[in-house]
Amino acid sequence: MTALLEVRGLRKHYRAVRRGLRRLFARQQTGTVRAVDDVSFVLQAGQTLGLVGESGCGKTTTARSILDLVRADAGEVRLDGQDVRPVLAGTDRAAMLAVRRRMQYVFQDPYLSLNPRWTINEALREPLRVHAPQHQRDWGDRIATLLERVGLEPRNGVRYPHEFSGGQRQRVGIARALAVEPDVVLLDEPVSSLDISVRSQILNLLAALQDQLSVAYLYISHDLSSVRFISTHVAVMYLGRIVEIGAVDEIFARPRHHYTAALISAIPVPSPGAVDQRVHLRGEVPSAMNRPAGCPFHPRCAAALPICREQVPVLQPMGPNTQAACHNPA
Amino acid sequence: MDADFASSPVSVLATLQRPPAGVWRQAWHRFRRNRAGMIGLVLVTLVVLTAIIGPFVAPYDPNDNAAMLRGASNAAPSARNWLGTDRNGYDVLSRTIYGAPTALAVGLGAMLIASLIGVLVGGVAGYVGGFTDEALMRGAEFFMVVPVFVVILAVVRLFGIIVVGTPLERIPNFNLMTIILLLGLFSWPQIARMTRAEFLRLRHAEFVEAARCIGTTPREILFRHILPNALPPLIVLVALGIGGAILAEAMVSFLGFGDPKSISWGQILFFNYQSLKVAPWACLAPGTAIFVTVLGFNLLADGLTDAFNPRVRA
Numbered sequence: 001m002t003a004l005l006e007v008r009g010l011r012k013h014y015r016a017v018r019r020g021l022r023r024l025f026a027r028q029q030t031g032t033v034r035a036v037d038d039v040s041f042v043l044q045a046g047q048t049l050g051l052v053g054e055s056g057c058g059k060t061t062t063a064r065s066i067l068d069l070v071r072a073d074a075g076e077v078r079l080d081g082q083d084v085r086p087v088l089a090g091t092d093r094a095a096m097l098a099v100r101r102r103m104q105y106v107f108q109d110p111y112l113s114l115n116p117r118w119t120i121n122e123a124l125r126e127p128l129r130v131h132a133p134q135h136q137r138d139w140g141d142r143i144a145t146l147l148e149r150v151g152l153e154p155r156n157g158v159r160y161p162h163e164f165s166g167g168q169r170q171r172v173g174i175a176r177a178l179a180v181e182p183d184v185v186l187l188d189e190p191v192s193s194l195d196i197s198v199r200s201q202i203l204n205l206l207a208a209l210q211d212q213l214s215v216a217y218l219y220i221s222h223d224l225s226s227v228r229f230i231s232t233h234v235a236v237m238y239l240g241r242i243v244e245i246g247a248v249d250e251i252f253a254r255p256r257h258h259y260t261a262a263l264i265s266a267i268p269v270p271s272p273g274a275v276d277q278r279v280h281l282r283g284e285v286p287s288a289m290n291r292p293a294g295c296p297f298h299p300r301c302a303a304a305l306p307i308c309r310e311q312v313p314v315l316q317p318m319g320p321n322t323q324a325a326c327h328n329p330a
Numbered sequence: 331m332d333a334d335f336a337s338s339p340v341s342v343l344a345t346l347q348r349p350p351a352g353v354w355r356q357a358w359h360r361f362r363r364n365r366a367g368m369i370g371l372v373l374v375t376l377v378v379l380t381a382i383i384g385p386f387v388a389p390y391d392p393n394d395n396a397a398m399l400r401g402a403s404n405a406a407p408s409a410r411n412w413l414g415t416d417r418n419g420y421d422v423l424s425r426t427i428y429g430a431p432t433a434l435a436v437g438l439g440a441m442l443i444a445s446l447i448g449v450l451v452g453g454v455a456g457y458v459g460g461f462t463d464e465a466l467m468r469g470a471e472f473f474m475v476v477p478v479f480v481v482i483l484a485v486v487r488l489f490g491i492i493v494v495g496t497p498l499e500r501i502p503n504f505n506l507m508t509i510i511l512l513l514g515l516f517s518w519p520q521i522a523r524m525t526r527a528e529f530l531r532l533r534h535a536e537f538v539e540a541a542r543c544i545g546t547t548p549r550e551i552l553f554r555h556i557l558p559n560a561l562p563p564l565i566v567l568v569a570l571g572i573g574g575a576i577l578a579e580a581m582v583s584f585l586g587f588g589d590p591k592s593i594s595w596g597q598i599l600f601f602n603y604q605s606l607k608v609a610p611w612a613c614l615a616p617g618t619a620i621f622v623t624v625l626g627f628n629l630l631a632d633g634l635t636d637a638f639n640p641r642v643r644a
Contacts, residue, residue, distance in 0.1 A: 112536035
């Protein structure tokens with residue numbers, strides 16, 4: 001069975017070079033930022049893969065490369081077995097639209113992802129205009145249905161984004177992504193810019209929509225508790241690489257990579273008097289520009305062995321549904 | 331959807347709520363409370379109205395210097411000539427009124443040229459980026475460092491010589507058009523730089539990326555997403571530039587390099603400054619007109635800056 005979305009060996013490196021005319025005088029390259037390094041995962045229809053990691057670990061770059069918002073250096077993005085990266089980068093507009101119709105993106109900041117000069121109706125009309133230009137008569141109904149589906153009143157469609165709260169705007173962002181009835185929605189930290197009280201509403205909405213529409217999510221977040229709530233699978237990223245991936249229950253029950261263990265132990269326990277069993281990490285995340293040799297996590301890892309300093313660990317099966325990249329798994 | 335929305339009982343509630351405010355409406359709302367901006371708008375409206383209806387109400391033909399033949403040049407204001415006559419026997423009021431269309435033609439014409447070039451160059455530089463950006467912006471800097479006045483004076487004088495005996499000589503106001511063209515050609519870099527900055531900012535704005543995700547064509551992204559959002563600061567620059575261009579033309583004309591066939595305030599000053607002590611009204615009237623017009627456009631630009639700044643929410 002071919003997976004709905006399969007990412008294989010995705011890589012995006014940024015060269016830190018001098019820009020502009022100065023480039024002519026100082027040609028030397030100053031470094032390489034390995035934002036995404038050999039990332040592979042599989043997303044089945046109707047499932048949710050949570051992609052977690054600290055800021056700057058390459059979660060967003062991964063998602064953006066999938067939709068060619070950032071041009072990846074290497075790797076394949078297979079949608080139902082077909083590599084879509086050349087299609088998205090290519091000139092065949094019909095083929096490109098066919099792919100875009102199936103994969104949509106919800107942006108992190110709902111204050112920035114809506115054109116301030118367009119009413120909500122106009123914002124929702126855009127995907128319809130691009131993908132269903134011949135059904136213009138149905139647009140009004142479809143927009144109303146979409147707004148209702150995300151919990152907004154259709155009569156508010158004549159308003160402008162600045163008249164809405166962050167949560168409401170994010171609902172509009174979700175409605176826009178759903179307008180073309182996609183199979184995969186990439187959610188780039190959809191709740192992290194929202195108030196705590198609104199987060200759960202949006203997460204519940206996302207879960208309900210998934211039940212109704214059986215859409216698959218790639219859910220990017222640094223908040224593990226929300227990942228646990230919404231995901232069926234989870235992938236943990238550290239410095240551009242996936243260090244552990246698998247079914248969410250198994251990984252939360254028994255994290256094998258020490259970084260995953262530290263992240264999970266950092267989830268606040270909502271009960272007073274709970275014993276603090278937190279694994280405290282030493283040091284800071286190294287810059288992605290000079291990643292440590294061997295296992296990128298070894299300088300901060302309590303269980304580091306001599307081999308960790310020399311050899312990069314690869315993902316290996318650890319349980320029935322999990323893989324981890326660690327020489328000395330927990 | 332809109333039709334049944336209007337007929338439903340909800341619509342009564344909806345009409346009671348304040349109408350949805352777009353960016354333009356919001357800006358107008360803020361602008362109306364800005365005293366300086368409103369004064370500017372009134373002054374500019376005054377000048378525009380004068381330019382449009384002035385020729386119908388002006389008491390004399392602008393080229394009527396019959397007063398000179400009566401020996402009534404440099405006459406003080408009277409019932410016959412409300413603002414007096416100048417040293418050539420022209421009616422000062424009529425000449426000043428007829429100067430308004432010229433001033434507006436200079437201001438609007440120069441800024442139209444500057445906007446077209448500026449938005450095109452700045453837009454391409456900001457959107458394409460890379461080497462194109464560098465090349466275009468260095469070109470813009472070249473136009474910024476060239477002293478405009480020296481160029482205008484030289485070109486006007488040069489054209490004055492070259493044109494003689496060619497069909498170009500018969501084009502009315504050829505000199506004035508040269509001045510407008512040159513002013514436009516040397517004031518676009520400001521607009522180009524602002525356009526570039528806005529395009530750079532908006533090119534990676536999330537709503538532009540969102541549109542790209544949906545599959546919107548680059549053309550639509552440019553004209554429906556980026557350009558409308560880049561417009562407000564450009565409008566401010568253009569309003570400021572109109573005042574600047576009018577002032578520049580007045581200066582050129584005052585130096586005697588203006589168009590002898592057109593009526594411009596700067597030129598009236600040039601003709602009359604020597605009789606300033608004898609007939610001050612002949613200089614005061616066009617001087618005031620320049621002052622009011624330039625002040626109007628500057629205040630208008632000032633008000634627009636505040637109106638388009640969302641952080642000022644008074």
